[in-house]
Protein backbone atom coordinates (compact mmCIF):
# COMPACT_ATOMS: atom_id res chain seq x y z
CA UNK A 1 0.00 0.00 0.00
CA UNK A 2 1.16 3.58 -0.47
CA UNK A 3 3.02 4.73 2.65
CA UNK A 4 1.13 8.00 2.99
CA UNK A 5 -2.18 6.13 3.28
CA UNK A 6 -1.07 4.27 6.38
CA UNK A 7 -0.03 7.48 8.08
CA UNK A 8 -3.54 8.85 7.75
CA UNK A 9 -5.25 5.75 9.13
CA UNK A 10 -4.39 6.02 12.82
CA UNK A 11 -7.79 4.85 14.02
CA UNK A 12 -7.67 1.79 11.83
CA UNK A 13 -4.20 0.48 12.68
CA UNK A 14 -4.03 -3.23 13.32
CA UNK A 15 -3.85 -4.57 16.86
CA UNK A 16 -0.27 -5.76 16.39
CA UNK A 17 1.03 -2.54 14.92
CA UNK A 18 -0.49 -0.18 17.45
CA UNK A 19 -0.73 -2.01 20.77
CA UNK A 20 0.54 0.05 23.66
CA UNK A 21 -0.20 3.38 22.02
CA UNK A 22 -2.77 5.65 23.67
CA UNK A 23 -6.09 6.53 22.08
CA UNK A 24 -8.72 4.51 20.33
CA UNK A 25 -7.33 1.19 19.24
CA UNK A 26 -9.46 -1.54 17.71
CA UNK A 27 -6.98 -4.10 19.05
CA UNK A 28 -7.09 -3.37 22.76
CA UNK A 29 -10.36 -4.34 24.43
CA UNK A 30 -11.73 -1.71 26.78
CA UNK A 31 -13.40 -1.62 30.20
CA UNK A 32 -14.14 2.06 29.62
CA UNK A 33 -17.23 3.84 28.34
CA UNK A 34 -18.28 3.70 24.68
CA UNK A 35 -15.83 5.68 22.53
CA UNK A 36 -16.58 8.29 19.87
CA UNK A 37 -15.25 5.89 17.24
CA UNK A 38 -17.68 3.18 18.32
CA UNK A 39 -20.56 5.66 18.25
CA UNK A 40 -19.51 6.74 14.75
CA UNK A 41 -19.63 3.12 13.55
CA UNK A 42 -22.89 2.47 15.40
CA UNK A 43 -24.74 5.25 13.62
CA UNK A 44 -23.49 4.09 10.21
CA UNK A 45 -24.14 0.40 10.78
CA UNK A 46 -27.59 -0.01 12.24
CA UNK A 47 -29.06 -3.10 13.83
CA UNK A 48 -32.53 -4.60 13.48
CA UNK A 49 -34.88 -3.25 16.15
CA UNK A 50 -35.92 -6.32 18.16
CA UNK A 51 -39.63 -5.66 17.57
CA UNK A 52 -38.92 -6.48 13.89
CA UNK A 53 -38.52 -10.11 15.03
CA UNK A 54 -42.29 -10.15 14.62
CA UNK A 55 -41.82 -10.27 10.83
CA UNK A 56 -40.71 -13.50 9.26
CA UNK A 57 -39.12 -11.41 6.49
CA UNK A 58 -37.32 -8.29 7.65
CA UNK A 59 -38.23 -5.18 5.65
CA UNK A 60 -35.02 -3.85 4.00
CA UNK A 61 -34.94 -0.66 6.08
CA UNK A 62 -35.01 -2.72 9.29
CA UNK A 63 -32.52 -5.42 8.24
CA UNK A 64 -29.15 -4.80 9.93
CA UNK A 65 -26.42 -3.14 7.88
CA UNK A 66 -22.67 -3.58 8.18
CA UNK A 67 -20.36 -1.75 5.79
CA UNK A 68 -16.63 -1.51 6.54
CA UNK A 69 -15.83 1.40 4.25
CA UNK A 70 -18.11 3.72 2.19
CA UNK A 71 -21.17 2.52 0.30
CA UNK A 72 -20.17 2.62 -3.38
CA UNK A 73 -22.83 4.07 -5.68
CA UNK A 74 -22.62 1.91 -8.77
CA UNK A 75 -24.04 2.62 -12.23
CA UNK A 76 -25.51 -0.80 -13.02
CA UNK A 77 -25.74 0.05 -16.75
CA UNK A 78 -21.97 0.12 -17.11
CA UNK A 79 -21.08 -2.40 -14.45
CA UNK A 80 -19.78 -5.92 -15.25
CA UNK A 81 -19.06 -8.97 -13.15
CA UNK A 82 -15.71 -10.59 -13.97
CA UNK A 83 -15.28 -14.33 -13.43
CA UNK A 84 -11.73 -15.58 -13.90
CA UNK A 85 -8.72 -17.30 -12.34
CA UNK A 86 -8.49 -21.09 -12.55
CA UNK A 87 -11.35 -21.52 -15.02
CA UNK A 88 -11.50 -22.78 -18.61
CA UNK A 89 -13.39 -19.71 -19.84
CA UNK A 90 -13.28 -16.29 -18.19
CA UNK A 91 -16.64 -14.55 -18.20
CA UNK A 92 -17.71 -10.92 -18.17
CA UNK A 93 -21.39 -10.50 -17.43
CA UNK A 94 -23.64 -7.44 -17.49
CA UNK A 95 -26.65 -7.10 -15.16
CA UNK A 96 -28.84 -7.75 -18.18
CA UNK A 97 -27.07 -11.08 -18.82
CA UNK A 98 -27.30 -12.04 -15.15
CA UNK A 99 -31.03 -11.30 -15.04
CA UNK A 100 -31.55 -13.61 -18.04
CA UNK A 101 -29.72 -16.51 -16.32
CA UNK A 102 -31.66 -19.10 -14.27
CA UNK A 103 -32.59 -17.72 -10.85
CA UNK A 104 -33.51 -18.96 -7.40
CA UNK A 105 -35.31 -17.18 -4.55
CA UNK A 106 -34.48 -18.11 -0.96
CA UNK A 107 -35.11 -16.67 2.50
CA UNK A 108 -31.84 -16.44 4.44
CA UNK A 109 -31.09 -15.28 7.97
CA UNK A 110 -27.87 -13.24 8.04
CA UNK A 111 -26.12 -12.33 11.25
CA UNK A 112 -22.95 -10.31 11.72
CA UNK A 113 -20.18 -12.35 13.34
CA UNK A 114 -19.61 -9.44 15.71
CA UNK A 115 -23.18 -9.52 17.00
CA UNK A 116 -23.08 -9.47 20.81
CA UNK A 117 -19.57 -7.96 20.85
CA UNK A 118 -20.37 -5.02 23.08
CA UNK A 119 -21.75 -7.23 25.83
CA UNK A 120 -18.26 -8.68 26.33
CA UNK A 121 -15.99 -7.50 29.16
CA UNK A 122 -13.47 -6.22 28.32
CA UNK A 123 -15.14 -4.88 25.17
CA UNK A 124 -13.36 -5.42 21.83
CA UNK A 125 -13.38 -2.04 20.05
CA UNK A 126 -15.14 -2.29 16.71
CA UNK A 127 -18.74 -1.99 15.52
CA UNK A 128 -20.48 -2.08 18.94
CA UNK A 129 -23.31 -4.53 18.38
CA UNK A 130 -25.57 -5.45 21.25
CA UNK A 131 -27.90 -8.29 20.15
CA UNK A 132 -29.60 -7.10 17.01
CA UNK A 133 -27.05 -7.48 14.18
CA UNK A 134 -29.35 -9.85 12.31
CA UNK A 135 -32.15 -9.97 9.75
CA UNK A 136 -33.90 -12.32 7.32
CA UNK A 137 -34.44 -11.34 3.71
CA UNK A 138 -35.71 -13.17 0.66
CA UNK A 139 -32.89 -13.09 -1.89
CA UNK A 140 -33.28 -13.65 -5.63
CA UNK A 141 -30.41 -14.22 -8.00
CA UNK A 142 -28.27 -16.62 -10.00
CA UNK A 143 -26.88 -19.71 -8.28
CA UNK A 144 -23.10 -19.19 -8.11
CA UNK A 145 -22.60 -22.88 -9.00
CA UNK A 146 -24.38 -22.29 -12.32
CA UNK A 147 -21.93 -19.56 -13.36
CA UNK A 148 -18.88 -21.45 -12.06
CA UNK A 149 -19.97 -24.45 -14.12
CA UNK A 150 -20.36 -22.23 -17.19
CA UNK A 151 -16.83 -20.93 -16.62
CA UNK A 152 -15.48 -24.45 -16.02
CA UNK A 153 -13.60 -24.73 -12.72
CA UNK A 154 -10.11 -26.26 -13.09
CA UNK A 155 -9.32 -29.43 -11.11
CA UNK A 156 -6.74 -27.76 -8.87
CA UNK A 157 -9.16 -25.07 -7.59
CA UNK A 158 -9.24 -24.78 -3.79
CA UNK A 159 -11.11 -21.53 -3.10
CA UNK A 160 -13.16 -18.85 -4.80
CA UNK A 161 -12.38 -15.20 -4.06
CA UNK A 162 -15.11 -12.54 -4.08
CA UNK A 163 -14.11 -8.87 -4.32
CA UNK A 164 -16.32 -5.90 -3.61
CA UNK A 165 -16.16 -2.48 -5.24
CA UNK A 166 -15.80 -0.76 -1.84
CA UNK A 167 -12.33 0.23 -0.72
CA UNK A 168 -10.67 1.62 2.39
CA UNK A 169 -8.02 0.95 4.99
CA UNK A 170 -8.24 -1.47 7.87
CA UNK A 171 -5.41 -2.63 10.09
CA UNK A 172 -3.15 -0.25 8.16
CA UNK A 173 -3.84 -2.22 4.98
CA UNK A 174 -5.39 -0.57 1.90
CA UNK A 175 -7.89 -2.98 0.42
CA UNK A 176 -11.07 -3.66 -1.42
CA UNK A 177 -13.40 -5.68 0.80
CA UNK A 178 -12.74 -9.28 -0.28
CA UNK A 179 -13.35 -12.76 1.12
CA UNK A 180 -12.92 -16.29 -0.16
CA UNK A 181 -14.94 -19.49 0.22
CA UNK A 182 -13.65 -23.06 0.03
CA UNK A 183 -14.50 -24.51 -3.40
CA UNK A 184 -16.94 -27.01 -1.86
CA UNK A 185 -18.96 -24.20 -0.28
CA UNK A 186 -18.87 -22.11 -3.46
CA UNK A 187 -20.39 -25.01 -5.41
CA UNK A 188 -23.32 -25.49 -3.00
CA UNK A 189 -26.56 -25.11 -4.95
CA UNK A 190 -27.99 -22.51 -2.52
CA UNK A 191 -25.14 -19.98 -2.64
CA UNK A 192 -26.55 -17.13 -4.68
CA UNK A 193 -25.44 -14.02 -6.53
CA UNK A 194 -28.40 -11.89 -5.52
CA UNK A 195 -29.77 -8.86 -7.36
CA UNK A 196 -33.11 -8.70 -5.56
CA UNK A 197 -33.93 -8.39 -1.85
CA UNK A 198 -37.54 -8.99 -0.77
CA UNK A 199 -38.68 -8.68 -4.40
CA UNK A 200 -37.06 -5.32 -5.23
CA UNK A 201 -33.62 -4.30 -6.56
CA UNK A 202 -31.00 -4.39 -3.81
CA UNK A 203 -30.90 -1.12 -1.85
CA UNK A 204 -27.49 0.65 -2.08
CA UNK A 205 -26.51 -0.34 1.47
CA UNK A 206 -27.17 -4.05 0.85
CA UNK A 207 -24.90 -4.36 -2.19
CA UNK A 208 -26.56 -2.91 -5.33
CA UNK A 209 -26.41 -4.10 -8.03
CA UNK A 210 -25.12 -7.59 -7.06
CA UNK A 211 -24.00 -9.36 -3.92
CA UNK A 212 -23.10 -12.82 -2.75
CA UNK A 213 -25.35 -14.55 -0.18
CA UNK A 214 -23.86 -17.57 1.61
CA UNK A 215 -26.68 -19.19 3.58
CA UNK A 216 -25.65 -20.44 7.03
CA UNK A 217 -22.39 -18.48 7.29
CA UNK A 218 -21.93 -15.33 9.33
CA UNK A 219 -22.52 -12.21 7.24
CA UNK A 220 -18.88 -11.40 6.41
CA UNK A 221 -18.90 -14.16 3.75
CA UNK A 222 -21.73 -12.51 1.81
CA UNK A 223 -19.69 -9.97 -0.16
CA UNK A 224 -21.69 -6.91 -1.30
CA UNK A 225 -21.12 -4.73 -4.42
CA UNK A 226 -19.51 -7.70 -6.11
CA UNK A 227 -17.09 -6.76 -8.87
CA UNK A 228 -15.10 -9.92 -9.47
CA UNK A 229 -14.97 -13.62 -8.75
CA UNK A 230 -11.67 -15.43 -9.04
CA UNK A 231 -11.11 -19.17 -8.73
CA UNK A 232 -7.92 -19.76 -6.72
CA UNK A 233 -5.47 -22.65 -6.56
CA UNK A 234 -4.02 -21.40 -3.24
CA UNK A 235 -5.84 -20.21 -0.11
CA UNK A 236 -6.54 -16.46 -0.01
CA UNK A 237 -4.52 -14.54 2.59
CA UNK A 238 -6.15 -11.10 2.38
CA UNK A 239 -6.94 -8.97 5.45
CA UNK A 240 -10.61 -9.91 5.86
CA UNK A 241 -9.64 -13.59 5.68
CA UNK A 242 -6.32 -13.98 7.45
CA UNK A 243 -6.49 -11.16 10.04
CA UNK A 244 -10.13 -10.25 10.58
CA UNK A 245 -12.89 -12.75 11.34
CA UNK A 246 -10.86 -15.14 13.46
CA UNK A 247 -11.53 -16.61 16.88
CA UNK A 248 -8.37 -15.40 18.64
CA UNK A 249 -7.37 -15.25 22.29
CA UNK A 250 -4.95 -12.35 21.83
CA UNK A 251 -3.26 -10.28 19.13
CA UNK A 252 -0.55 -12.88 18.50
CA UNK A 253 -2.85 -15.87 18.31
CA UNK A 254 -3.40 -16.83 14.64
CA UNK A 255 -6.77 -18.17 15.78
CA UNK A 256 -9.29 -20.13 13.76
CA UNK A 257 -11.52 -18.78 10.98
CA UNK A 258 -15.06 -17.62 11.67
CA UNK A 259 -17.44 -19.54 9.39
CA UNK A 260 -20.94 -20.84 10.22
CA UNK A 261 -23.42 -18.96 12.40
CA UNK A 262 -23.76 -20.37 15.89
CA UNK A 263 -27.16 -21.26 17.31
CA UNK A 264 -29.04 -18.28 18.72
CA UNK A 265 -32.52 -17.15 19.73
CA UNK A 266 -33.96 -13.72 20.39
CA UNK A 267 -37.19 -12.53 21.98
CA UNK A 268 -39.46 -9.66 20.99
CA UNK A 269 -39.26 -7.50 24.13
CA UNK A 270 -42.77 -7.65 25.63
CA UNK A 271 -44.81 -4.66 26.81
CA UNK A 272 -43.62 -1.12 26.25
CA UNK A 273 -40.14 0.41 26.64
CA UNK A 274 -38.88 3.20 28.79
CA UNK A 275 -37.55 5.67 26.19
CA UNK A 276 -34.09 6.12 27.63
CA UNK A 277 -33.22 2.88 29.44
CA UNK A 278 -35.24 0.60 27.11
CA UNK A 279 -36.33 -1.38 30.20
CA UNK A 280 -39.78 -2.92 29.71
CA UNK A 281 -43.09 -2.35 31.44
CA UNK A 282 -45.62 -5.16 31.04
CA UNK A 283 -49.20 -5.12 32.41
CA UNK A 284 -50.10 -8.04 34.72
CA UNK A 285 -51.90 -11.02 33.18
CA UNK A 286 -51.40 -13.37 30.26
CA UNK A 287 -48.86 -12.34 27.60
CA UNK A 288 -47.53 -14.34 24.65
CA UNK A 289 -43.74 -14.25 24.54
CA UNK A 290 -42.48 -14.69 20.98
CA UNK A 291 -39.22 -14.62 19.11
CA UNK A 292 -37.10 -16.35 16.49
CA UNK A 293 -34.17 -18.76 16.50
CA UNK A 294 -31.58 -19.84 13.93
CA UNK A 295 -28.37 -21.79 13.50
CA UNK A 296 -25.99 -22.01 10.55
CA UNK A 297 -24.94 -25.59 10.72
CA UNK A 298 -27.91 -27.40 12.18
CA UNK A 299 -31.65 -26.98 12.38
CA UNK A 300 -33.02 -25.38 15.55
CA UNK A 301 -34.41 -28.21 17.65
CA UNK A 302 -35.66 -26.46 20.74
CA UNK A 303 -35.96 -23.11 22.39
CA UNK A 304 -36.30 -22.87 26.15
CA UNK A 305 -37.70 -19.77 27.76
CA UNK A 306 -36.43 -18.75 31.17
CA UNK A 307 -38.61 -16.83 33.59
CA UNK A 308 -36.51 -15.73 36.55
CA UNK A 309 -34.11 -18.58 35.82
CA UNK A 310 -36.78 -21.33 35.53
CA UNK A 311 -36.71 -22.90 32.04
CA UNK A 312 -39.54 -24.40 30.01
CA UNK A 313 -39.69 -25.40 26.31
CA UNK A 314 -41.35 -23.01 23.86
CA UNK A 315 -43.54 -23.99 20.92
CA UNK A 316 -41.41 -24.05 17.73
CA UNK A 317 -42.65 -23.25 14.24
CA UNK A 318 -41.16 -24.59 11.04
CA UNK A 319 -38.75 -22.22 9.31
CA UNK A 320 -39.68 -20.93 5.82
CA UNK A 321 -36.54 -22.65 4.48
CA UNK A 322 -33.42 -24.43 5.71
CA UNK A 323 -31.44 -21.23 6.34
CA UNK A 324 -34.21 -18.98 7.61
CA UNK A 325 -34.96 -18.45 11.29
CA UNK A 326 -37.95 -20.18 12.89
CA UNK A 327 -40.56 -18.59 15.12
CA UNK A 328 -41.16 -19.65 18.72
CA UNK A 329 -43.79 -18.75 21.29
CA UNK A 330 -44.51 -19.30 24.94
CA UNK A 331 -47.46 -18.07 26.99
CA UNK A 332 -46.64 -16.37 30.28
CA UNK A 333 -48.85 -15.10 33.04
CA UNK A 334 -47.10 -11.97 34.22
CA UNK A 335 -47.42 -11.37 37.94
CA UNK A 336 -46.62 -7.98 39.43
CA UNK A 337 -42.99 -7.31 40.29
CA UNK A 338 -39.59 -7.36 38.57
CA UNK A 339 -38.69 -10.30 36.34
CA UNK A 340 -35.92 -11.50 34.05
CA UNK A 341 -36.92 -13.21 30.79
CA UNK A 342 -34.50 -15.13 28.61
CA UNK A 343 -34.45 -17.60 25.74
CA UNK A 344 -32.01 -20.33 24.83
CA UNK A 345 -31.89 -22.36 21.61
CA UNK A 346 -30.41 -25.80 20.89
CA UNK A 347 -29.67 -27.06 17.37
CA UNK A 348 -29.55 -30.52 15.79
CA UNK A 349 -25.77 -30.73 16.30
CA UNK A 350 -26.45 -30.52 20.06
CA UNK A 351 -24.99 -27.00 20.27
CA UNK A 352 -26.74 -24.83 22.86
CA UNK A 353 -26.42 -21.13 23.61
CA UNK A 354 -24.09 -20.46 26.54
CA UNK A 355 -25.49 -18.91 29.73
CA UNK A 356 -22.20 -17.07 30.29
CA UNK A 357 -20.52 -15.48 27.31
CA UNK A 358 -17.28 -16.80 25.92
CA UNK A 359 -14.75 -14.01 25.37
CA UNK A 360 -12.47 -13.74 22.35
CA UNK A 361 -10.20 -10.98 21.13
CA UNK A 362 -12.24 -9.75 18.15
CA UNK A 363 -15.60 -10.32 19.87
CA UNK A 364 -16.78 -12.92 17.34
CA UNK A 365 -19.72 -15.31 17.60
CA UNK A 366 -21.00 -14.22 21.04
CA UNK A 367 -24.26 -16.19 21.13
CA UNK A 368 -24.89 -15.80 24.86
CA UNK A 369 -28.56 -15.96 25.90
CA UNK A 370 -30.51 -12.72 25.80
CA UNK A 371 -31.84 -11.43 29.13
CA UNK A 372 -34.64 -8.90 29.32
CA UNK A 373 -35.57 -7.07 32.52
CA UNK A 374 -39.26 -6.43 32.81
CA UNK A 375 -41.27 -4.67 35.42
CA UNK A 376 -44.83 -6.00 35.62
CA UNK A 377 -47.13 -3.19 36.66
CA UNK A 378 -50.17 -1.31 35.45
CA UNK A 379 -48.67 1.25 33.03
CA UNK A 380 -49.63 4.88 33.62
CA UNK A 381 -52.49 5.93 31.37
CA UNK A 382 -51.22 7.13 27.98
CA UNK A 383 -51.42 10.91 27.69
Ligand SMILES: Nc1nc2c(c(=O)[nH]1)N[C@H]1C(S)=C(S)[C@@H](COP(=O)(O)O)O[C@H]1N2
Nearest residue numbers: 064065066067068112164177219220223224
Ligand atom coordinates in the same frame (compact mmCIF):
# COMPACT_ATOMS: atom_id res chain seq x y z
N1 LIG B 1 -18.24 -5.45 -0.12
C1 LIG B 1 -18.55 -5.65 1.16
N2 LIG B 1 -19.26 -6.73 1.48
C2 LIG B 1 -19.60 -6.96 2.77
C3 LIG B 1 -19.19 -6.09 3.81
C4 LIG B 1 -18.45 -4.95 3.44
O1 LIG B 1 -18.07 -4.12 4.27
N3 LIG B 1 -18.15 -4.76 2.11
N4 LIG B 1 -19.51 -6.39 5.10
C5 LIG B 1 -19.76 -7.80 5.39
C6 LIG B 1 -20.30 -8.03 6.71
S1 LIG B 1 -19.18 -8.02 7.98
C7 LIG B 1 -21.60 -8.35 6.94
S2 LIG B 1 -22.13 -8.78 8.47
C8 LIG B 1 -22.58 -8.34 5.84
C9 LIG B 1 -23.74 -7.41 6.15
O2 LIG B 1 -24.69 -7.45 5.13
P1 LIG B 1 -25.91 -6.41 5.16
O3 LIG B 1 -25.34 -5.05 5.39
O4 LIG B 1 -26.60 -6.57 3.86
O5 LIG B 1 -26.78 -6.82 6.32
O6 LIG B 1 -22.01 -7.92 4.61
C10 LIG B 1 -20.71 -8.40 4.37
N5 LIG B 1 -20.33 -8.05 3.03
Ligand SMILES: [Mo]
Nearest residue numbers: 112113219220
Ligand atom coordinates in the same frame (compact mmCIF):
# COMPACT_ATOMS: atom_id res chain seq x y z
MO1 LIG C 1 -20.29 -8.63 9.96
